[in-house]
Amino acid sequence: MTATTLTSTTRTAADAARVPLMLSELRLPTIKRLWADLAEQSNREGWPAQRFLGALLEHEMAERETRRLARARADSQLPPGKSLSEFDFAAVSTVSKAHVMALAEADSWIAQGHNLLAFGPPGAGKTHLMAGIGHALIERGHKVLFSRTSELVQRLQAARRDLRLPAELAKLDRFDLLVLDDFSYAKRDQAETSVLFELICERYERKSIAITANAPFSEWDQVFPDKAMTVAAVDRLVHHATILEMNVESYRRRAALPARRQRSAPAAQ
Ligand code: ADP
Ligand code: MG
Numbered sequence: 001m002t003a004t005t006l007t008s009t010t011r012t013a014a015d016a017a018r019v020p021l022m023l024s025e026l027r028l029p030t031i032k033r034l035w036a037d038l039a040e041q042s043n044r045e046g047w048p049a050q051r052f053l054g055a056l057l058e059h060e061m062a063e064r065e066t067r068r069l070a071r072a073r074a075d076s077q078l079p080p081g082k083s084l085s086e087f088d089f090a091a092v093s094t095v096s097k098a099h100v101m102a103l104a105e106a107d108s109w110i111a112q113g114h115n116l117l118a119f120g121p122p123g124a125g126k127t128h129l130m131a132g133i134g135h136a137l138i139e140r141g142h143k144v145l146f147s148r149t150s151e152l153v154q155r156l157q158a159a160r161r162d163l164r165l166p167a168e169l170a171k172l173d174r175f176d177l178l179v180l181d182d183f184s185y186a187k188r189d190q191a192e193t194s195v196l197f198e199l200i201c202e203r204y205e206r207k208s209i210a211i212t213a214n215a216p217f218s219e220w221d222q223v224f225p226d227k228a229m230t231v232a233a234v235d236r237l238v239h240h241a242t243i244l245e246m247n248v249e250s251y252r253r254r255a256a257l258p259a260r261r262q263r264s265a266p267a268a269q
Contacts, residue, residue: 173207178208184222200237
């Protein structure tokens with residue numbers, strides 16, 4: 001072995017020893033896991049250096065995206081399985097599939113902090129539709145948080161009691177879209193109403209809110225006992241908003257009907 005090859009072999013070994021440390025320091029776990037095998041393949045098959053580097057970076061980016069998606073889905077608390085591909089648009093004649101798909105695929109309304117409101121009776125598919133839009137937005141890189149309105153109100157009230165309401169509202173700011181499910185479900189007292197109102201004001205024209213509600217606006221004085229507050233809240237929510245009217249019969253009930261008919265039908269002779 002000549003002196004030159006000896007130096008080069010020693011250098012290669014020294015580099016190989018340093019690479020994992022440097023990859024840890026740079027937080028590139030996928031490249032750290034794959035580089036040795038890929039380097040061997042690359043040497044064996046005589047890849048140009050560009051191809052080797054490109055392959056490593058591609059793997060790192062793909063896994064980073066997978067991890068990001070998994071984290072965003074877990075953080076969102078969206079009901080799993082309620083995607084737009086599972087939603088039967090034919091069952092809701094008042095909602096256009098093209099319109100919903102455009103909302104799910106467009107970033108501008110989210111960037112501008114516009115809102116989305118879905119109204120309809122129980123079982124109409126409001127939660128499913130909003131969750132489907134939420135899942136689609138996560139795929140596009142947005143951050144979404146789904147919560148029953150009453151649970152979020154409890155959380156905000158607890159924060160107010162501990163004098164950390166501004167901090168709690170700021171935490172919600174990292175979500176581009178907040179889905180408040182069953183907004184009009186329960187009558188609230190003054191304290192509950194005021195945290196909800198503060199949340200709406202805080203996000204107004206900055207960050208989007210999506211709401212599902214059984215009761216239309218006319219009945220919202222049940223939601224906000226103070227009339228002036230109802231008007232102010234509705235005003236902010238609808239100022240830049242898309243409204244989806246889902247006045248259809250319960251999907252659950254309709255889905256149950258054929259089965260019930262089948263069960264009660266006389267057996268074929
Ligand atoms: P709502 O929130 O209006 O009370 P949900 O979204 O909870 O109604 O819908 C009730 C059930 O029916 C859920 O299991 C949901 O997945 C299903 N569902 C409702 N509408 C549809 C639809 N158009 N296509 C598929 N499933 C639907
Ligand atoms: Mg619902």
